[in-house]
Amino acid sequence: xxxxxxxxxxxxxxxxxxxxxxxxxxxxxxENINKKESKIKAFIHLDIDNALKKAEExxxxxxxxxxxxxxxxxxxxxxxxxxxxxxxGSKILKGYISPYDATAVEKxxxxxxxxxxxxxxxxxxxxxxxxxxAFFPTHNPVNVEYVPGGSSGGSAAAVKSKEVLAALxxxxxxxxxxPASFCGIVGLKPTYGLVSRYGLIAFSSSLDQIGPLARNxxxxxxxxxVIAGFDSRDExxxxxxxxxxxxxxxxxxxxxxxxxxxxxxxxxxxxxxxxALNKTVDTLNxxxxxxxxxxxxxxxxALPVYYxxxxxxxxxxxxxxxxxRYGLIREGNNLKxxxxxxxxxGFGEEVKRRILIGTFALSSGYYDAYYLKASxxxxxxxxxxxxxxxxxxxxxxxxxxxxxxxxxxxxxxLEMYATDIFTIPVNLAGLPAISIPSGNDKKGLPIxxxxxxxxxxxxxxxxxxxxxxxxx
Amino acid sequence: MSEYKPxxxxxxxxxxxxxxKIFCSCSTEFGDEPNTNVCPVCLGLPGALPVLNEKVxxxxxxxxxxxxxxxxxxxxxxxxxxxxxxxxxxxxITQYAIPIASEGFLEIKTKKGKRKIRIQRGHIEEDAGxxxxxxxxxxxxxxxxxxxxxxxxxxxxxxxxxxxxxxxxYEFLVLxxxxxxxxxxxxxxxxxxxxxxxxxVSVSKNxxxxxxxxxxxxxxxxxxRRAVEYEVKxxxxxxxxxxxxxxxxxxxxxxxxxxxxxxxxxxxxxxxxFPEPDxxxxxxxxxxxxxxxxxxxxxxxxxxxxxxxxxxxKEDYAHDIASSIELANYFxxxxxxTKKPKEVANFLMTNIMKYLNKTGKQITxxxxxxxxxxxxxSLIDNGTISKNIAKEVIDQSLETxxxxxxxxKERGLVQITxxxxxxxxxLEVLKENPKPVSQYLSGKTQTIGFLIGQxxxxxxxxxxxxxxxxxxxxxLMKMKK
Ligand SMILES: [Zn+2]
Numbered sequence: 001x002x003x004x005x006x007x008x009x010x011x012x013x014x015x016x017x018x019x020x021x022x023x024x025x026x027x028x029x030x031e032n033i034n035k036k037e038s039k040i041k042a043f044i045h046l047d048i049d050n051a052l053k054k055a056e057e058x059x060x061x062x063x064x065x066x067x068x069x070x071x072x073x074x075x076x077x078x079x080x081x082x083x084x085x086x087x088x089g090s091k092i093l094k095g096y097i098s099p100y101d102a103t104a105v106e107k108x109x110x111x112x113x114x115x116x117x118x119x120x121x122x123x124x125x126x127x128x129x130x131x132x133x134a135f136f137p138t139h140n141p142v143n144v145e146y147v148p149g150g151s152s153g154g155s156a157a158a159v160k161s162k163e164v165l166a167a168l169x170x171x172x173x174x175x176x177x178x179p180a181s182f183c184g185i186v187g188l189k190p191t192y193g194l195v196s197r198y199g200l201i202a203f204s205s206s207l208d209q210i211g212p213l214a215r216n217x218x219x220x221x222x223x224x225x226v227i228a229g230f231d232s233r234d235e236x237x238x239x240x241x242x243x244x245x246x247x248x249x250x251x252x253x254x255x256x257x258x259x260x261x262x263x264x265x266x267x268x269x270x271x272x273x274x275x276a277l278n279k280t281v282d283t284l285n286x287x288x289x290x291x292x293x294x295x296x297x298x299x300x301x302a303l304p305v306y307y308x309x310x311x312x313x314x315x316x317x318x319x320x321x322x323x324x325r326y327g328l329i330r331e332g333n334n335l336k337x338x339x340x341x342x343x344x345x346g347f348g349e350e351v352k353r354r355i356l357i358g359t360f361a362l363s364s365g366y367y368d369a370y371y372l373k374a375s376x377x378x379x380x381x382x383x384x385x386x387x388x389x390x391x392x393x394x395x396x397x398x399x400x401x402x403x404x405x406x407x408x409x410x411x412x413x414l415e416m417y418a419t420d421i422f423t424i425p426v427n428l429a430g431l432p433a434i435s436i437p438s439g440n441d442k443k444g445l446p447i448x449x450x451x452x453x454x455x456x457x458x459x460x461x462x463x464x465x466x467x468x469x470x471x472x
Numbered sequence: 473m474s475e476y477k478p479x480x481x482x483x484x485x486x487x488x489x490x491x492x493k494i495f496c497s498c499s500t501e502f503g504d505e506p507n508t509n510v511c512p513v514c515l516g517l518p519g520a521l522p523v524l525n526e527k528v529x530x531x532x533x534x535x536x537x538x539x540x541x542x543x544x545x546x547x548x549x550x551x552x553x554x555x556x557x558x559x560x561x562x563x564x565i566t567q568y569a570i571p572i573a574s575e576g577f578l579e580i581k582t583k584k585g586k587r588k589i590r591i592q593r594g595h596i597e598e599d600a601g602x603x604x605x606x607x608x609x610x611x612x613x614x615x616x617x618x619x620x621x622x623x624x625x626x627x628x629x630x631x632x633x634x635x636x637x638x639x640x641x642y643e644f645l646v647l648x649x650x651x652x653x654x655x656x657x658x659x660x661x662x663x664x665x666x667x668x669x670x671x672x673v674s675v676s677k678n679x680x681x682x683x684x685x686x687x688x689x690x691x692x693x694x695x696x697r698r699a700v701e702y703e704v705k706x707x708x709x710x711x712x713x714x715x716x717x718x719x720x721x722x723x724x725x726x727x728x729x730x731x732x733x734x735x736x737x738x739x740x741x742x743x744x745x746f747p748e749p750d751x752x753x754x755x756x757x758x759x760x761x762x763x764x765x766x767x768x769x770x771x772x773x774x775x776x777x778x779x780x781x782x783x784x785x786k787e788d789y790a791h792d793i794a795s796s797i798e799l800a801n802y803f804x805x806x807x808x809x810t811k812k813p814k815e816v817a818n819f820l821m822t823n824i825m826k827y828l829n830k831t832g833k834q835i836t837x838x839x840x841x842x843x844x845x846x847x848x849x850s851l852i853d854n855g856t857i858s859k860n861i862a863k864e865v866i867d868q869s870l871e872t873x874x875x876x877x878x879x880x881k882e883r884g885l886v887q888i889t890x891x892x893x894x895x896x897x898x899l900e901v902l903k904e905n906p907k908p909v910s911q912y913l914s915g916k917t918q919t920i921g922f923l924i925g926q927x928x929x930x931x932x933x934x935x936x937x938x939x940x941x942x943x944x945x946x947x948l949m950k951m952k953k
Contacts, residue, residue, distance in 0.1 A: 080519045093518065100512055102519060201518040205749035234521050235751050313749055316551050319562020320516045324617075339555055362553070362744035371746055 003028040004162045008071055008219045011165065015070045022070035026055040026114065029072040033116075033163045041138050042148075042158035044077045045085050046117035054114045066112035067222060073113040074158045074167035077121055079210065080199040081105050088201045089121040089151075091134040092321045092328045092346030102199020103234070104168060104210045104227045111226050119154025119167060123348045124318065125175055125203040127151050128419040129410065132350045137407055140183060142446060146404040149179030155213045156183040166214045166223055172203050173306055174399075174423025176211040177435035181399035181448020184437045186465075187213050188220045189423075191456045192430035193238035195224075196231030202317040204310035205236075207427040217436060217466040221245040224458060240456055248463035253287050256464060258451075259294035259392035266300060267421060270402045272441040277398055280438060280449050280468060284396070287471050289464075294388040294395065298381045302425040305381070307417060308361050308374035309428070314351075315358030321346060353413060382429040389454050394464050397422055399435040399448035422450060432458050434465045476675045476711070478704045479682070480641055481633035482696075484648060485626045486658045487599070487666040488531045493623035494598050495522030495565065500625075502664060506604075506618035514623035516560030521750050528625040529572070529754065531657040532596045533764045535627055536573025538655055538771055539591050543761045547572045547595075549748040554741055558601035558617050566628075568745045571595030572754065578651070579773060580643045581791075589644050590632040599624040621665075627657075633672060633681065638700035645669065645693050650772040654797045662692050669696055673703045675711065682707070683717040687731055690724060699724040703731050775800055783813035789821050802835045802842075809842035810849050819845075819866055827870045839873045840866070848876040860933045861885050888935045891943065894927070897935070898943045901926045902951070913952055920944060 003025055006014065014020045030048055037043065051072070058070050075081055078088040080098040082105075087093040101109065108115070122132035130138040130153025138153045140146040141161035148157040152169025156179035159167050169176040171189035180187025189211045200210055212223035225246065230239040260281070269277075281291050323329040323342030330341035347355070361370035388395065400419060410416045426433040431452050438449040449468070453461030493500055496513035512520035533543050550568035573594035579586050601622040605615045629648070635641050649660040649667060659666045669690045674682035685707065687699045702724075707717050722731040770778070772794050779790035779800075793803045803820060807813045828835060848866055851857045857865055857880055868879045880886055888894055901923055902909055908919040920941075927940045 078519075086518070088518065096518075098519075099517070100520075198521050199519040202750075233523060235523055236749075312746060316553055316561075316563050316744075316746070319553060319555065320518070320560060322555060322557075322562060324557045325515065325560065326517070335557065359744065362746050364742045364744070367744075367746070 004032060004165075006165075007216060008068065008165060008214075008222045011071060012067060012069050016064045022055040022058040022114070023052065025070050026051055026072060029116070029163065029165070032161065036141065036161045037163060039139060039144050040141055040157050040161050040163070041136050042119055042154045042161065042163060043074070043117040044087060044089065044120050044133075044135055044154065047084075048116065051114050051116040058112060058114070064112075066110065067226060068108060068111035068113035071113040071166060072164045073108060073115050074117055074119045074155055074164040075105060075108075075115055076152050076155050076167070076169045077118040078125055078170055078201040078203070079105060079168055080201070081115060081118065084118065086118065086201070087134075088125070089123040089133040089135065090321075090346065090348070090351070092342070093326075094134075094328060096327050100199065102210075103196035103231045105199060107226050107229075108168070113166075116164060117158075119152070119158055119169075121154055122151035122175075123351050124201070124314070125151040125170055125172055125208075126314070126350050126354055128174070128178055128416055129405070129407070130154060130179070131407060132348055134348055139407070140404050140445075142184060142404070142444065145406055146445060147182065147407050149182030149404060151175040151179075152187075152213060153179045153182075156180055156185060156187065159183070159185050159213050159215060166212060166219055168210055168223075168227070169213050170200055170203075171209050171211050171423075171427065172207045172310060173427050174420040176213060177399050177423050177433060177448065177450060178420060180213055180435045181437075181450075182404040182446065184440070184446030184448075185213060185215055186217055186220045186434065186436050186469075187211065187448075188224060188434045188458075188462075189426065189432060190224060190228065190458060191238075191432040192427075193236055194240075194432070194456060194458065195227050196229070196234040196237045198231055198233040198237075202313075204313040205317060206313060207306075207310060209427070217434070217462055217469050218246065218249055220434065221249060221462045221466075224462075228458075238456070243459055245459050245462055248459050249466045250470075251463055253284075253289050253464050253467045256289045256394070257392040258284050258289050258291050258464070259388055259395045260291060261299065261388075261395060261397055262293050262295045263297065263299040264397055264422075267401055269398065270441065272439075273398045273401065273403070273447055276438040276447045276449065277396070280396060283468055283471055287467055291396075292392060294391055296381070296384045296388060296425065298377060298384055299425055301377050302381055302428055303417060303421050305374045305377045305428060306420075306424045307357065308370050309378060311354040311358030312361045312371050313358070315355045315362065318347075318351065318355055350413065378428045381425055385425075385429045385431060385452075393454070394461060395452040397450050397452070399423060399450040403441045403443070403445035403447055426450075426452055431455060432461055434461055436465050436469050476677055476704075476708045478636055478700075479633040479674045479676065480635035480637075480700060481672040482629075482631045482635065482641060482644060483670040483672070484629045484645070485668040486535065486629060486648075486652055486660075488528055488535075488596075488625040488627055489656070489658050489666075490525060490527040490531060490625055492525055492527070494525050494528045494596065494625035495623055498623065501620075504620055506616070506620060509620045510622070514560070515619055516562075516622075522565060522748075524751060524754065525625065528596055529756070530764060531625075531655075532572050532594065532627050533756070533761060534655050534768065535629075535652060535657050536576065536594050537761075537765045537768055538651055539573070539576040539578055539594065539629070541573040541576030541591060541594055543573050543756065544570055545756050545758070545761070546570065547754045549751040549754070550745045551748050553744045556600065557615065558603045558619075558622070560601065560619065560622055564598060564600065565748055565751070566597035567595035569747075578644060578647060580640060580647050581773075582637075582640055582643060587634075587640065589634045589640070592630045592632050594627055594629050597626050597628060598622070599626050633674070638697045638704070641671065641700050642693055642697045645696060647772060650795055654769055654771055665691070671696060671700055671703075673700060673707065674717070675704055675707045682711075683719050685717060685719065685731075686721045688721055688723055688734070695724055695726065698729045699731055702729055706731065769797075779803075783807060783817070785813055785817040789817045792821060793817065796835070798835045806842045806845045809846045812849055815849055815852075816845065819848075823863060823866045824870065827867070838870060840870050844869060844875055851876055851880060855889060855936060856880060856886055858887050858933065858935075858937055860928070860937075861887065864933075885934060888931055889939060891939060894931075894935050894939050895943050895947075897927055897930050898940065898947055901930065902944075902947055909948070909951070912948055920948070
């Protein structure tokens, strides 16, 4: 038995039955890390000694509790883990040791997963390739010349290379789904408000959501069971009944209505991705789901709307990094100089660009034309999705228009921004969506298909994704 | 030359006296060791999120209602962006577009009679930390920041520019302080920063409002009065000398009483307000609002008017007693126990107030309770002590904590009502003072006052004055015959 091939439920079952020890599990994964990490560079912070210690601790436990018992786990570096360096991929937070656990981390720890490290990311989650990390780029395990996607590129690469079994990422405009797609794994962005944001370093507060990166739909559902739920420390978390997101997995999807967004044809799709989309439609037909066309007329405005809203919120969210209380401090001759020196040195180019865009968009005289207008279009897009969901149970579209690109290949910011055209609308509407692997292109790079579900209907979304995953 | 009319508006930050901060559960205790009442939320650590304290909402609705404001069932939070070391997130969470309360008024008493000062809005927000500079800010090598105050709840009250004099501004603030104390929503202590006031002043000869000057960070009621007085005069001088008033922010030099312009750079702030994405709109139910309104206590002016009507006490006594909820409660408790409001008001505003002022004690701290007060008044009523002696008895009782009866007994202060005993002294006095006696007999009857005084002196004030008067007149009458 290759331990690192087991799914979460299989692994935990084997550990609990005494078949294998947590230490054995950890050693198998560490072997992978030793073999691959130097090429992949998925982690900003890795603590193997502590992981082994924790494994021994778990092995000594008489009661082996927790649905993630002994699962080697990684957390994106913008999610706070107690007493651990938490940098969000930024120089400005280098050396910052968090004094608390994010709610999602607390829940994962409670289920006895072993967090072995913090994964690399685009600085403050701003990027689609993990090249914007202040420290180093992460490489795609499928082909190390290519980017793993971003911003949760480290988490996706760590899962794909089997350095861990599963990981947490965050998704503001596609940051879980796009790297999942590029690396050929599963990435889920839950409905806004389903998973607490407490402890997630904010990029764009009204869009951010923590989500799992996993090898398959079932693992993603198991993880969602753990991290979902109301949190009194996050006022945007929604108090809905607790559900079992694995409950519908394997149940047939006959008669379900799946929508294809008509406006997708307005965008340039890589040929193989077009074929993959058609193949998925065939699979759905085979599964006796009904595929129908729907319209989201304002889809093309999602990108510009996002690049007003997200930078605006970011410009405020990142104001706290000022060199006064924690993180990087570069003292100047006066207060203003200290701010300038610290922020000039501490933030990377892309982060500065977005702070400038956001600051501009919120400035008096421009607020109405930019922020307010963008907020209105955002509402229109959400309404169009709501109308579409009156006709369908889920929407199907590619996660990205192209497969992964080479490290260093995309030069202009606008080129990079366009990577997220199919994932961003989902965040604007606060909907749940999942990216699942859907074959490879000619170069052998993974293709991802995206399914968008109804608000708080993750169980149904996962059911459909699972059927496609296993029925193709 | 026509008169200049000042137009004055106030912006007052009221620190709400909740036990915990507005967006986290840290204590709001004043004066603790610096940076001990802090957590990831009020330190603005990465990843922390605000959660609105319901008590803050309750207090704000209470204050808003007491200021006759409309409570908005839906209000929203915004981020006010600016950099300052004691502002840990780089923005302040406040209310902007729709505050929790809007459009109300507070009625003040002025020399011209009652005046309604309209209030435009009342919104809730978080306080910043406190910067402590070593020495002068411009030369200070280091500054320290105490984040204990970061996240302490504030309600900002903004008036319309309805105020016309420094005195009115002062009266408004005094009444507002009384009101917040009545409601229990704030300590109202200006010196502790629980009330902070900015003033807008302009002057004009006609209906067009003049250029507005803001005076910031006034930290006492007197400062507000002085600043307004000075600023009105300054602006009139400027205009009279052919100049024009510059729109600017000034502050009061506490030593000279003059207002001084602050660097104009600080005014160029663009706060880039936008809706706070971490907090959904604040939605209040009718039941919540109605319940708070129903539980509102009687307010200072209502109480004052009721005291005059119900107890028939003097207007200035009613005003002073109603100025503090504790004093008013004490007064009413004693009135219930004694049914003698006028006497109670008299002794309260003279002897008891004198004692409180002298000792610095609060009315709630004295042992002279309604029971002792009742006992005291009955001693006067049943003639045990005279009105003169009464003052000594209440003073002694306040001072020592002993009951009035004990004081009377210990000091032998019982009024002498025995006519034979008094008669003896009367005769003695007549014998010893032949001159006033003969003056009286020759028609200068006012000398009887002197003779009464002599009798009282001999009895150490204990003789019943009515009896002394009667016996003296009788004796003198006999001598005349
Ligand atoms: Zn706190």
